[in-house]
Amino acid sequence: MGTLLYAMKNFISVHDVDNIDALVQKAISYKADPLKDRLLGADKRIGLLFLNPSMRTRLSTQIAARNLGMEAIVFNMDKDGWKLEFEEGVVMDGTSVEHIKDAAPIMGAYFDILCIRTFPTLKNKEEDYNEVLVNQLIKYSGIPIVSLESATLHPLQSFTDIITIKEVFKEPRKPRIALTWAPHIKPIPQCVANSFAQWVNAWGEADFVITHPEGYELDTQFTNGATIEHDQRKALQEADFVYVKNWSAFGDYGKVLTHDAQWMLTEEHLRATNNAKVMHCLPVRRNVELSDEVLDGASSLVNLQGANRVWAAQAVLSEILNGSN
Amino acid sequence: MGTLLYAMKNFISVHDVDNIDALVQKAISYKADPLKDRLLGADKRIGLLFLNPSMRTRLSTQIAARNLGMEAIVFNMDKDGWKLEFEEGVVMDGTSVEHIKDAAPIMGAYFDILCIRTFPTLKNKEEDYNEVLVNQLIKYSGIPIVSLESATLHPLQSFTDIITIKEVFKEPRKPRIALTWAPHIKPIPQCVANSFAQWVNAWGEADFVITHPEGYELDTQFTNGATIEHDQRKALQEADFVYVKNWSAFGDYGKVLTHDAQWMLTEEHLRATNNAKVMHCLPVRRNVELSDEVLDGASSLVNLQGANRVWAAQAVLSEILNGSN
Amino acid sequence: MGTLLYAMKNFISVHDVDNIDALVQKAISYKADPLKDRLLGADKRIGLLFLNPSMRTRLSTQIAARNLGMEAIVFNMDKDGWKLEFEEGVVMDGTSVEHIKDAAPIMGAYFDILCIRTFPTLKNKEEDYNEVLVNQLIKYSGIPIVSLESATLHPLQSFTDIITIKEVFKEPRKPRIALTWAPHIKPIPQCVANSFAQWVNAWGEADFVITHPEGYELDTQFTNGATIEHDQRKALQEADFVYVKNWSAFGDYGKVLTHDAQWMLTEEHLRATNNAKVMHCLPVRRNVELSDEVLDGASSLVNLQGANRVWAAQAVLSEILNGSN
Numbered sequence: 001m002g003t004l005l006y007a008m009k010n011f012i013s014v015h016d017v018d019n020i021d022a023l024v025q026k027a028i029s030y031k032a033d034p035l036k037d038r039l040l041g042a043d044k045r046i047g048l049l050f051l052n053p054s055m056r057t058r059l060s061t062q063i064a065a066r067n068l069g070m071e072a073i074v075f076n077m078d079k080d081g082w083k084l085e086f087e088e089g090v091v092m093d094g095t096s097v098e099h100i101k102d103a104a105p106i107m108g109a110y111f112d113i114l115c116i117r118t119f120p121t122l123k124n125k126e127e128d129y130n131e132v133l134v135n136q137l138i139k140y141s142g143i144p145i146v147s148l149e150s151a152t153l154h155p156l157q158s159f160t161d162i163i164t165i166k167e168v169f170k171e172p173r174k175p176r177i178a179l180t181w182a183p184h185i186k187p188i189p190q191c192v193a194n195s196f197a198q199w200v201n202a203w204g205e206a207d208f209v210i211t212h213p214e215g216y217e218l219d220t221q222f223t224n225g226a227t228i229e230h231d232q233r234k235a236l237q238e239a240d241f242v243y244v245k246n247w248s249a250f251g252d253y254g255k256v257l258t259h260d261a262q263w264m265l266t267e268e269h270l271r272a273t274n275n276a277k278v279m280h281c282l283p284v285r286r287n288v289e290l291s292d293e294v295l296d297g298a299s300s301l302v303n304l305q306g307a308n309r310v311w312a313a314q315a316v317l318s319e320i321l322n323g324s325n
Numbered sequence: 326m327g328t329l330l331y332a333m334k335n336f337i338s339v340h341d342v343d344n345i346d347a348l349v350q351k352a353i354s355y356k357a358d359p360l361k362d363r364l365l366g367a368d369k370r371i372g373l374l375f376l377n378p379s380m381r382t383r384l385s386t387q388i389a390a391r392n393l394g395m396e397a398i399v400f401n402m403d404k405d406g407w408k409l410e411f412e413e414g415v416v417m418d419g420t421s422v423e424h425i426k427d428a429a430p431i432m433g434a435y436f437d438i439l440c441i442r443t444f445p446t447l448k449n450k451e452e453d454y455n456e457v458l459v460n461q462l463i464k465y466s467g468i469p470i471v472s473l474e475s476a477t478l479h480p481l482q483s484f485t486d487i488i489t490i491k492e493v494f495k496e497p498r499k500p501r502i503a504l505t506w507a508p509h510i511k512p513i514p515q516c517v518a519n520s521f522a523q524w525v526n527a528w529g530e531a532d533f534v535i536t537h538p539e540g541y542e543l544d545t546q547f548t549n550g551a552t553i554e555h556d557q558r559k560a561l562q563e564a565d566f567v568y569v570k571n572w573s574a575f576g577d578y579g580k581v582l583t584h585d586a587q588w589m590l591t592e593e594h595l596r597a598t599n600n601a602k603v604m605h606c607l608p609v610r611r612n613v614e615l616s617d618e619v620l621d622g623a624s625s626l627v628n629l630q631g632a633n634r635v636w637a638a639q640a641v642l643s644e645i646l647n648g649s650n
Numbered sequence: 651m652g653t654l655l656y657a658m659k660n661f662i663s664v665h666d667v668d669n670i671d672a673l674v675q676k677a678i679s680y681k682a683d684p685l686k687d688r689l690l691g692a693d694k695r696i697g698l699l700f701l702n703p704s705m706r707t708r709l710s711t712q713i714a715a716r717n718l719g720m721e722a723i724v725f726n727m728d729k730d731g732w733k734l735e736f737e738e739g740v741v742m743d744g745t746s747v748e749h750i751k752d753a754a755p756i757m758g759a760y761f762d763i764l765c766i767r768t769f770p771t772l773k774n775k776e777e778d779y780n781e782v783l784v785n786q787l788i789k790y791s792g793i794p795i796v797s798l799e800s801a802t803l804h805p806l807q808s809f810t811d812i813i814t815i816k817e818v819f820k821e822p823r824k825p826r827i828a829l830t831w832a833p834h835i836k837p838i839p840q841c842v843a844n845s846f847a848q849w850v851n852a853w854g855e856a857d858f859v860i861t862h863p864e865g866y867e868l869d870t871q872f873t874n875g876a877t878i879e880h881d882q883r884k885a886l887q888e889a890d891f892v893y894v895k896n897w898s899a900f901g902d903y904g905k906v907l908t909h910d911a912q913w914m915l916t917e918e919h920l921r922a923t924n925n926a927k928v929m930h931c932l933p934v935r936r937n938v939e940l941s942d943e944v945l946d947g948a949s950s951l952v953n954l955q956g957a958n959r960v961w962a963a964q965a966v967l968s969e970i971l972n973g974s975n
Contacts, residue, residue, distance in 0.1 A: 035368065043685065045713065055406045055428065059435050062398055063370065073712055079404060079729060081705045082933065091937040093835050098933035102945070102952065103705065106932070109957035110709050185418050282431070283407065283423035287416040295427070302427065307434035360693065380731045380753065384760050387723055388695065404729060510743050607756070608732065608748035612741040620752070627752065632759035 007323025011146045011316045012134055013153050014202040020162060027163050027315035034067045040321050041070030047111035048074045048148070051118040056282060056309050057148045057156065061115055064313035068321065086132050100133065104140035113144045113320055120151035120189050122254030128152060129219070144320045154191040157281050158199035160312040164305050165241055168277055174206050175240040176274065180232055181212035182289040183259050184246035192281050193247045194222040201225040211235030215257045219250055232263060239273040244280045244290055266291040270299060277301050332648025336471045336641045337459055338478050339527040345487060352488050352640035359392050365646050366395035372436035373399045373473070376443040381607060381634050382473045382481065386440055389638035393646065411457050425458065429465035438469045438645055445476035445514050447579030453477060454544070469645045479516040482606050483524035485637040489630050490566055493602055499531050500565040501599065505557055506537035507614040508588050509571035512579050517606050518572045519547040526550040536560030540582045544575055557588060564598040569605045569615050591616040595624060602626050657973025661796045661966045662784055663803050664852040670812060677813050677965035684717045690971050691720030697761040698724045698798070701768040706932060706959050707798045707806065711765055714963035718971065736782050750783065754790035763794045763970055770801035770839050772904030778802060779869070794970045804841040807931050808849035810962040814955050815891055818927055824856050825890040826924065830882055831862035832939040833909050834896035842931050843897045844872040851875040861885030865907045869900055882913060889923040894930045894940050916941040920949060927951045
């Protein structure tokens with residue numbers, strides 16, 4: 001198998017990855033032997049900075065860092081700290097207590113790698129899609145930045161998804177993958193869908209179709225290369241993998257346009273598929289996005305995806321450590 | 326001294342303990358030499374999952390795990406994460422973000438042992454006394470579960486209490502132990518009282534009396550074997566240990582039936598005892614449950630109890646590690 | 651260079667330091683070689699107890715402890731735990747759940763060193779200036795206590811500031827240091843200003859002037875020895891270092907007396923200085939306390955101060971460990 005051509009500096013999107021297949025192999029090798037590089041990160045320190053809640057991402061990244069011998073320190077900026085300011089030149093006479101320009105260099109002095117979790121506003125599209133926080137952290141911290149989900153992307157999740165698909169699919173052909181929108185009770189970021197589309201397209205080893213109600217078109221910078229099909233039944237035909245996810249509208253930004261329960265994925269929806277495996281990043285709203293029968297059935301990969309988060313994070317951190325040595 | 330006949334799978338109640346005396350000896354041996362098994366848990370990971378606040382339990386379990394060489398990761402589900410759903414078959418269109426059926430298997434993949442702290446609703450007796458959360462975690466996580474206090478029991482506290490009594494009482498006879506209800510300003514779970522009764526009864530090495538105002542009868546599944554005496558003065562006579570604790574009603578579930586300050590334990594109450602030692606699990610409402618003079622006097626064991634929490638947790642984790650090796 | 655005459659017991663104020671210059675040298679030696687004493691704190695445990703938010707202090711102290719081989723456990727008393735009571739003899743029938751007299755001994759049993767962060771009420775001057783919490787912790791925990799900022803002082807910050815000044819100033823004369831008040835939008839503790847004044851005075855190696863609007867006089871127990879000058883322009887003349895900080899009134903306790911933007915430090919203010927370096931403890935309200943141009947310019951030492959927090963904490967913990975061995 002291939003070796004990585006260059007080590008990673010940051011991990012913000014698939015563009016930071018030189019060779020997806022090689023990175024997948026690295027992750028799978030950690031799954032087989034989690035502690036094989038237990039000294040790689042010795043005396044290195046990783047900061048995990050949360051501006052929003054997180055369970056799998058938080059825990060899996062801590063575990064991955066420890067498997068590589070790094071010391072991990074978690075900081076809940078929103079609860080242990082205070083509100084950050086991101087705008088340049090602002091008079092800080094409001095609720096923001098500290099500017100990212102002042103917090104980031106200190107983080108850079110304290111840590112060797114900094115991981116950041118932040119959600120979009122879903123109100124200001126330009127601010128969200130410019131990834132202001134992540135880009136300011138890169139600019140002002142001076143150390144490698146790893147996204148634990150940002151305003152527009154969730155690269156550790158998508159990398160995990162590719163690992164899981166490669167682990168499960170053993171036929172000598174390209175898998176057919178359908179990403180389907182599902183209902184939700186409230187506005188949800190586009191991150192997981194954007195990111196999954198970006199990674200599958202970059203990987204290039206799948207027939208990829210995206211299905212959603214009209215009005216839910218994603219940003220074409222991420223979907224370009226995939227087929228868009230508004231008829232869910234048609235999109236699911238012959239699918240080997242069905243990735244289920246809700247997102248709010250990108251066009252009419254952050255809006256919920258429909259709650260149509262027909263889009264909830266059930267066993268009935270799977271009949272026309274090629275005995276498809278079903279994926280979801282979790283947390284999932286049972287019987288809103290996906291039915292109990294699917295989640296509790298043999299076709300569900302959600303637990304495998306959750307478990308694989310560790311190996312995805314470990315491969316990424318390992319690459320960054322290799323680059324920083 | 327005896328050896329344990331079998332290793333523990335879970336630690337939810339006294340029923341998970343084969344030999345209480347042997348487990349006490351194990352705890353006391355750790356108190357004498359905290360780091361003697363410092364490699365037992367090497368490369369094992371323990372998750373501490375909190376749905377409710379905790380100080381002593383949180384810190385002592387972390388310390389116990391570290392003394393055994395385990396890596397401990399704390400996760401405040403209520404603050405770092407989101408609200409869990411426990412009901413089967415529910416349409417998750419409300420405030421719960423994730424079902425325990427989806428969270429538990431991931432925890433099972435990430436950790437070797439999972440500790441959980443959860444409080445009762447004090448509103449739905451059936452749900453509380455069925456210990457829905459703990460039982461679902463056991464069912465869906467696939468790894469050993471340790472209760473850090475559940476809806477009805479607090480086994481690490483009660484085990485600590487037995488350790489403390491055995492450490493202090495050196496006479497060649499059974500000690501007389503009185504568990505007395507005390508006032509509080511708000512409804513408090515029955516856990517500590519239930520659990521203390523269950524452990525003292527299972528231990529069988531004490532004359533055990535429980536005293537409380539009428540209406541505060543505990544669930545007989547836990548108290549069966551103890552004398553119930555509504556006259557507090559009478560119950561305290563000749564006691565060697567007085568365990569003070571408030572609880573809300575079990576019958577008229579979760580209700581506060583009286584604030585009668587006569588039940589607050591003071592020095593005056595101790596006169597008829599056998600120079601009794603006084604116990605409380607902490608936190609304690611001073612001059613509501615117990616008077617300052619008792620808490621600050623020589624008869625108080627509350628600091629010893631708090632310190633012994635480490636050795637109780639360490640003995641339990643050690644047993645589970647022995648079982649999982 | 652000198653050696654410390656005796657090891658530290660607590661670190662609450664400059665009075666706990668026997669030889670400031672020697673402690674600075676120790677910090678600088680850790681900056682040069684962070685892991686040189688990596689076994690000093692082996693098998694020792696440090697508790698970091700937060701009653702208020704913290705970023706730099708929290709992270710730098712954790713890092714310092716780990717550099718010395720200690721295990722650090724963070725506990726957010728306000729969020730993971732509950733409200734503490736400090737008053738003696740009180741009937742605890744209100745919102746406080748546990749008395750410091752009961753919490754402190756358990757902390758003393760669990761940890762080798764205990765660090766505490768607490769803010770003043772800014773309402774009850776006597777309570778704040780008596781440092782009730784810190785003094786009760788010292789009295790009831792029985793272990794060394796390190797202040798991570800208390801009601802009236804911030805000694806780790808001030809020690810860092812002396813380190814930074816000594817690191818930067820290389821001329822064969824005393825530096826001229828001006829501490830200047832700056833505007834803020836809300837009432838802020840006097841801690842940083844009190845503590846900086848106390849340390850600079852105790853150090854004795856500077857010409858020290860404090861400038862603020864009338865009514866903002868600090869407690870003379872800390873400022874005694876410094877020149878007080880109400881004309882900011884005059885105070886800044888020929889300054890080598892300008893320390894910028896807001897504080898609320900000490901006399902009319904906790905009040906904001908003015909928002910006069912003339913006091914915000916700008917490049918223009920620096921013209922009459924001796925090419926002064928500018929200091930601030932962070933977090934800073936940009937364009938309220940200090941202008942962007944100053945913070946982003948070459949005269950700013952704020953990032954260096956933030957980074958030096960690690961070495962200050964490490965030197966202090968090292969001294970305490972030496973004393974406890």
